Amino acid sequence: MSAISYPLPAAAVEATLTAIRFDANGLVPAIAQQFDTGEVLMMAWMNRETVAESLASGRACYWSRSRQAFWRKGDTSGQVQYLRELRVDCDGDTLLLLVDQAGVACHTGRRSCFYRAAKPEGLATIADVVTDPLDLYPPHGHEHAAS
């Protein structure tokens, strides 16, 4: 990955959107990966608007399927994702976002949402809570990843 080049100019945003095949609901899955360590943090969904806003603002934005709403990650929890690079897969139906994650990605207060591993003894928790979830949210509904 080269030097930071985000946010992107409008023409580059359009060129990227053209390559993406959104599904019947207008959505595409987006994997967020910490750009320097390679840690996979979470998977969420984006629509045309949130892809465009992420590229134009340099901050990862998603579409909340449960709330049916635009979601700029970190606006509620403070756990912002700065976008370093957005990649499109071979057939255009999955995105990979290289991000710089402030704090934790998961609403449970863990760095990554993928903190359970299938082991011979069953499903084991393999990562500790590093931030109290009560410090991330007011006591009502939240996303599966830190909003």
Add this chain to the structure above:
Amino acid sequence: MSAISYPLPAAAVEATLTAIRFDANGLVPAIAQQFDTGEVLMMAWMNRETVAESLASGRACYWSRSRQAFWRKGDTSGQVQYLRELRVDCDGDTLLLLVDQAGVACHTGRRSCFYRAAKPEGLATIADVVTDPLDLYPPHGHEHAAS
């Protein structure tokens, strides 16, 4: 990640399946990541059968949505994915597979399917073809990732 513990015993397979929330089509997205380098290779879909078979055999198996068929990665192309660890995210609706990828993951002959990046000048190809696709497949249909 600890020592290799796959394939898993039947009880551990069942415990893992219980934690997964398959969607209305009986599917869950699965991200494949090279276990030692952290490279994200591809994203594909699994159903209950392919999760169970992956855990029980130690080889990544997927459900091909385009062919509506069971797909043991590498059976056609030789580009096998040995499963090192399967992780389940916080709300159980996405999987992360840590794999040891033989050869290339992408049907284009590139190591990863995520070989296009949104740059100021537009969508740029950032990875080279390392295996001729004609060496991966007979000349007919294929998956978006190397079958």
